[in-house]
Amino acid sequence: MRRALETTSTAEGAADTVALDLEGRRRRRHVVRTRGGEEVLIDLAEAPSLKAGQGLRLEDGTVLRIEALPEPVVEIRARDLVKIAWHLGNRHLPTEIRADSLRIRPDHVIEAMLKGLGADLRRLEAAFEPESGAYGQHQHHHHDLRQHPGHGQHPGHG
Numbered sequence: 001m002r003r004a005l006e007t008t009s010t011a012e013g014a015a016d017t018v019a020l021d022l023e024g025r026r027r028r029r030h031v032v033r034t035r036g037g038e039e040v041l042i043d044l045a046e047a048p049s050l051k052a053g054q055g056l057r058l059e060d061g062t063v064l065r066i067e068a069l070p071e072p073v074v075e076i077r078a079r080d081l082v083k084i085a086w087h088l089g090n091r092h093l094p095t096e097i098r099a100d101s102l103r104i105r106p107d108h109v110i111e112a113m114l115k116g117l118g119a120d121l122r123r124l125e126a127a128f129e130p131e132s133g134a135y136g137q138h139q140h141h142h143h144d145l146r147q148h149p150g151h152g153q154h155p156g157h158g
Contacts, residue, residue, distance in 0.1 A: 002041070
């Protein structure tokens, strides 16, 4: 079985395609099947944050194009989309930011909150490409309270 050892920013000259959902595009090590039927071991040094159109370079130099598989998402439209985005960010929800809408994964509790804020919601199957975050491609959420005095403290708890 051939191994993919690194990512590329483009898939120029790709020999085949690998279709992955969001988790598959973020996993460091797993076996995938290309559109051509070959099993390949993705064996990266760090967890990636792959986007559609990027590539995986195999150990022999072959490039595979990344395709984002459609998955269930909720499209959000609202008059005050910035306010909606703030509420989603405040809850650390993976969110895809589009020109005139936002997309999240289905979650009945969040959907009820969004409806209460006046948002129009539509469920669909689409590629989900959420923002990577301010700290780069990794999705680890770490706070060192010694470096951020007052962060995370509540009245009467500090």
